[in-house]
Amino acid sequence: MLVAFAVLGLGLLTAGTASKAGQLNPVQDPLMLSAADKTELAEESRLKAELGDQVWPGLGSADIPIILFNDSYEYLVGEKDPPGPWKIVEGDDYQGHPYYRRAAQDPQAFAVLVGTHWAGSIGTLDSMNRKIPFKLRPDFHVVIILHEVFHAFQAGQAPGRFTKANAVYKVESRYPYKDNEFAAAWNNEGAALAEALKAKDEAASIGLVRKFLEIREARRDRAALGSELLAYERELEWLEGLAEYAEMRFYEIAASRSGETAFAHYGPGLPLPLQWDFVRLGKNLGTEQADLRFYLSGLAQARLLDRFSPQWKARAMGEEIHLEDLLRDVAGPRSK
Numbered sequence: 112m113l114v115a116f117a118v119l120g121l122g123l124l125t126a127g128t129a130s131k132a133g134q135l136n137p138v139q140d141p142l143m144l145s146a147a148d149k150t151e152l153a154e155e156s157r158l159k160a161e162l163g164d165q166v167w168p169g170l171g172s173a174d175i176p177i178i179l180f181n182d183s184y185e186y187l188v189g190e191k192d193p194p195g196p197w198k199i200v201e202g203d204d205y206q207g208h209p210y211y212r213r214a215a216q217d218p219q220a221f222a223v224l225v226g227t228h229w230a231g232s233i234g235t236l237d238s239m240n241r242k243i244p245f246k247l248r249p250d251f252h253v254v255i256i257l258h259e260v261f262h263a264f265q266a267g268q269a270p271g272r273f274t275k276a277n278a279v280y281k282v283e284s285r286y287p288y289k290d291n292e293f294a295a296a297w298n299n300e301g302a303a304l305a306e307a308l309k310a311k312d313e314a315a316s317i318g319l320v321r322k323f324l325e326i327r328e329a330r331r332d333r334a335a336l337g338s339e340l341l342a343y344e345r346e347l348e349w350l351e352g353l354a355e356y357a358e359m360r361f362y363e364i365a366a367s368r369s370g371e372t373a374f375a376h377y378g379p380g381l382p383l384p385l386q387w388d389f390v391r392l393g394k395n396l397g398t399e400q401a402d403l404r405f406y407l408s409g410l411a412q413a414r415l416l417d418r419f420s421p422q423w424k425a426r427a428m429g430e431e432i433h434l435e436d437l438l439r440d441v442a443g444p445r446s447k
């Protein structure tokens with residue numbers, strides 16, 4: 112779907128800004144991956160192998176191909192003998208192995224099925240930096256790649272759930288985004304989540320989790336959301352919230368080890384767009400466009416589950432397990 116980091120943290124580009132960015136950074140689409148692309152792919156592989164299981168059990172050893180794309184081509188690494196129209200890139204290799212290219216076919220920043228395997232797909236750093244009015248650093252782009260790799264991991268670990276989550280977009284046009292009272296309630300949910308994350312006292316944080324759940328239930332009752340729109344909220348929090356969580360955790364863990372030579376270029380702290388996740392969660396969650404609020408509400412719930420239910424990930428890939436249900440388990444009975 113959307114690459115959340117830019118639109119979430121720093122706003123959507125206007126057509127004029129995008130056009131200006133394109134003029135300043137003319138398109139240059141080589142027939143091969145650049146040396147910088149290969150360096151990033153190697154770093155993604157290293158982070159996934161070394162830190163992946165700290166982010167999510169089984170992620171570190173999962174065999175997940177990657178697609179990098181620009182305006183003209185998609186490049187596939189980590190897959191053997193993919194079906195056409197993928198073709199071997201002649202005269203080049205990636206770490207001693209062949210890789211593949213095809214003409215760009217509406218490339219997506221998401222999980223893409225290649226034969227029977229799911230690949231994480233994202234634009235190259237160069238192509239993304241040509242389309243935005245600021246520059247992404249390579250360290251941040253690496254964890255953005257891992258966001259999409261996590262989507263491929265979801266598809267492999269929970270194929271039925273992944274299919275179900277993608278299917279909820281069919282009801283997006285019916286979701287009451289423009290209802291002011293509905294948006295205000297979402298703002299209150301976000302504020303409660305943000306305060307719960309910041310609270311130092313465990314009892315206070317649990318109380319704010321309970322407040323979030325009660326605001327959520329009241330909002331849904333007032334709006335008379337049917338089962339399909341309830342699924343729209345819950346499944347997108349699972350789909351996009353967990354991928355945003357994985358992206359942030361990869362960076363956090365790497366930054367926490369910045370004293371080690373291999374991790375010296377991470378941190379200190381989180382990159383600005385990820386810091387903005389927390390700001391926007393607590394301010395105006397109900398004004399987030401389209402599905403972007405679910406990146407944040409899902410992320411917040413996952414981080415709270417880390418705090419109060421460390422084994423939550425063992426259940427989270429289940430077909431009917433929602434993040435809010437796992438939070439209810441730790442919040443206890445609702446207040447009266």
